[in-house]
Amino acid sequence: MTVKKLTKSDFASLVEDLIRTENVIGVQAKGDRFDFAPLASAADLRLDYDVTLQPPKKYFLPPAEVLLTFEVGGPYQSQLDGQKFILLGVHPYDMIAINQMDELFRQDNCDTHYLTRRNHATIVACDVVRPSGHVFASSMGTAVVKQGYDVLLTDVGDSYVVEAATPKGEQLLARAQNAVPAEPQALKRREDVWARNKKALNHYELKCDPAYLPKVLAKSYKHPVWEEKAKTCFSCGSCNQVCPTCYCFNVQDDVNWDLTTGQRIREWDGCLLDGFTKVAPAHEFRKARADRFRHRLYRKATYVPQKIGGQIACVGCGRCVGACLPDIANPVSIYNRLIDDLGIG
Amino acid sequence: MCECCAQKKDIYLPQLATVADISQMNVTEKYLRLAMDDGPFDYIPGQFVEVSIAGIGEAPITISSSPTQGDSFELVIRKIGRVSGAIHNLQRGDKVGIRGPLGQGIYPVEESRGKNLVFICGGIGMVPQRSFIKYVLDNRGDYGDVAILQGTKSYDLRLFTAEIEAWGKRGDVQMIETLDEGDARWKGPVGVVTKLVSKVETDLKSALILVCGPPIMYKFVLMALAEHDVPHQNIFLNLERKMKCGVGKCGHCQINHAYVCMSGPVFRYSDLASLPEAI
Numbered sequence: 001m002t003v004k005k006l007t008k009s010d011f012a013s014l015v016e017d018l019i020r021t022e023n024v025i026g027v028q029a030k031g032d033r034f035d036f037a038p039l040a041s042a043a044d045l046r047l048d049y050d051v052t053l054q055p056p057k058k059y060f061l062p063p064a065e066v067l068l069t070f071e072v073g074g075p076y077q078s079q080l081d082g083q084k085f086i087l088l089g090v091h092p093y094d095m096i097a098i099n100q101m102d103e104l105f106r107q108d109n110c111d112t113h114y115l116t117r118r119n120h121a122t123i124v125a126c127d128v129v130r131p132s133g134h135v136f137a138s139s140m141g142t143a144v145v146k147q148g149y150d151v152l153l154t155d156v157g158d159s160y161v162v163e164a165a166t167p168k169g170e171q172l173l174a175r176a177q178n179a180v181p182a183e184p185q186a187l188k189r190r191e192d193v194w195a196r197n198k199k200a201l202n203h204y205e206l207k208c209d210p211a212y213l214p215k216v217l218a219k220s221y222k223h224p225v226w227e228e229k230a231k232t233c234f235s236c237g238s239c240n241q242v243c244p245t246c247y248c249f250n251v252q253d254d255v256n257w258d259l260t261t262g263q264r265i266r267e268w269d270g271c272l273l274d275g276f277t278k279v280a281p282a283h284e285f286r287k288a289r290a291d292r293f294r295h296r297l298y299r300k301a302t303y304v305p306q307k308i309g310g311q312i313a314c315v316g317c318g319r320c321v322g323a324c325l326p327d328i329a330n331p332v333s334i335y336n337r338l339i340d341d342l343g344i345g
Numbered sequence: 346m347c348e349c350c351a352q353k354k355d356i357y358l359p360q361l362a363t364v365a366d367i368s369q370m371n372v373t374e375k376y377l378r379l380a381m382d383d384g385p386f387d388y389i390p391g392q393f394v395e396v397s398i399a400g401i402g403e404a405p406i407t408i409s410s411s412p413t414q415g416d417s418f419e420l421v422i423r424k425i426g427r428v429s430g431a432i433h434n435l436q437r438g439d440k441v442g443i444r445g446p447l448g449q450g451i452y453p454v455e456e457s458r459g460k461n462l463v464f465i466c467g468g469i470g471m472v473p474q475r476s477f478i479k480y481v482l483d484n485r486g487d488y489g490d491v492a493i494l495q496g497t498k499s500y501d502l503r504l505f506t507a508e509i510e511a512w513g514k515r516g517d518v519q520m521i522e523t524l525d526e527g528d529a530r531w532k533g534p535v536g537v538v539t540k541l542v543s544k545v546e547t548d549l550k551s552a553l554i555l556v557c558g559p560p561i562m563y564k565f566v567l568m569a570l571a572e573h574d575v576p577h578q579n580i581f582l583n584l585e586r587k588m589k590c591g592v593g594k595c596g597h598c599q600i601n602h603a604y605v606c607m608s609g610p611v612f613r614y615s616d617l618a619s620l621p622e623a624i
Binding site: 074278285 | 353354355356357358359361397399400401402403425426427429439440442560586587589590592593594595596597598599600601602607621622
């Protein structure tokens with residue numbers, strides 16, 4: 001691991017240099033919000049962003065991707081996306097979500113489509129400069145990140161502290177010719193940023209240690225909150241769509257005009273959508289809206305954690321809070337309500 | 346990120362199989378025997394495959410034959426959706442894609458040796474059950490009493506009629522079949538399959554009970570078994586769901602925390618206490 005310091009103008013030069021030879025994706029303004037998109041100029045990169053509209057998940061699990069191609073009666077052919085890319089500006093909570101997805105797509109059966117993209121990515125994470133209006137990463141223990149990234153940037157005023165954590169990260173940092181060893185003062189300022197963010201990314205405050213959430217939910221399966229919240233749920237799946245840890249998908253075939261060749265396509269799906277558990281001809285196993293609403297919250301804090309060593313699969317980005325039109329998706333308000341009613345706050 | 350992960354085989358890639366035999370069983374069900382193009386196919390009773398029809402899609406189908414029957418395997422498919430509709434149009438010699446075998450199966454193949462077995466099948470619930478039934482009958486000496494209860498909606502929807510008749514004549518199987526609706530051509534019992542539970546001659550309390558049928562059937566079967574004080578750990582339920590990917594990723598078959606495709610599709614009833622969505 002190498003930790004260096006780079007002035008912001010030298011960092012901009014590094015980004016320009018990367019854009020010349022690499023496929024670089026970075027956070028940019030989109031109207032008055034921010035999103036990840038292919039980067040054309042270092043001037044467009046906005047590492048002072050609060051939160052992106054979509055999490056970086058789409059670069060590993062695209063909204064739609066070709067898994068296979070086929071010819072009727074012939075063999076199926078895997079289609080893997082092996083294009084290298086650099087992802088610039090991933091916030092810690094999103095990095096932790098990627099770490100969780102890595103584990104989920106690797107365990108039991110390796111998903112070569114996800115993992116091929118993941119292996120071809122170089123991730124430059126960056127500590128949060130400006131907390132978003134819905135973030136609760138401090139409550140979830142995801143305000144800072146210690147692993148998974150190739151490079152971590154921390155804004156310490158006129159410079160970045162730049163940590164290369166992997167060989168890919170070292171390679172990238174080697175291109176920053178003006179980088180100097182980070183002096184103790186800079187490292188101290190980085191520690192200060194981490195200490196600040198551990199408290200500051202907390203627009204909503206969870207009333208318990210997140211590790212305690214599975215116990216809260218174990219006692220709340222029949223709580224009236226599911227029905228109450230679901231009454232105004234549109235079942236639109238926006239909460240699923242913007243979530244960095246939602247990874248449910250559907251698979252469909254698409255036939256070409258020749259009617260003999262085609263492709264099998266994987267698309268995002270959402271457990272809130274009506275029909276998610278429907279089988280032919282018409283039976284739907286999780287039909288009730290309240291049951292679907294509850295399922296999402298249980299996946300985040302009980303079901304998925306069982307698969308990833310107890311980590312809570314809500315990283316506190318707050319995107320679902322902002323995306324939900326009837327304003328019922330906020331996990332903190334639901335979990336706090338349960339904690340209050342159980343009298344264990 | 347370990348590089349080896351990306352080198353493994355594609356879990357979504359079907360292998361080609363050839364339709365070795367296909368026939369219409371009744372108005373809605375088609376029988377298929379498939380042979381993998383790249384060699385033998387090993388599976389255990391209760392496992393399923395994802396059947397691909399290029400251009401239409403993929404559907405999970407539980408294997409209906411027993412691994413004791415040789416290298417090819419059998420499926421019975423009701424024409425009910427897009428993929429199953431396309432399967433019904435297949436001809437002998439056509440190619441399909443197969444992924445699998447998938448799932449744990451977890452029919453109690455080893456645990457059941459020496460025990461009495463009662464199969465309770467509703468409608469096409471016989472189709473997946475048949476895999477274990479045939480396995481048991483091919484190893485008949487390894488098991489105690491065997492009772493098979495089959496309930497079918499109407500006379501024309503009956504399946505495996507010749508096999509069921511042969512099982513009834515073996516002398517070492519108690520085979521009882523009932524129809525929900527009476528029919529002039531039918532001389533047997535009329536009524537739902539749960540009515541047959543009390544007719545089982547073996548001791549239900551010590552038997553392993555294997556259940557598969559439409560979702561509505563399970564509660565009534567469990568109520569009937571409760572009347573006979575059957576311990577929950579002796580009851581096995583086939584809980585098929587929408588196993589879209591079949592490999593524990595896509596989320597469609599989840600019953601609470603359990604992925605049916607990974608830990609099922611057959612579940613022990615006593616394990617379902619933590620799965621309120623199961624039944």
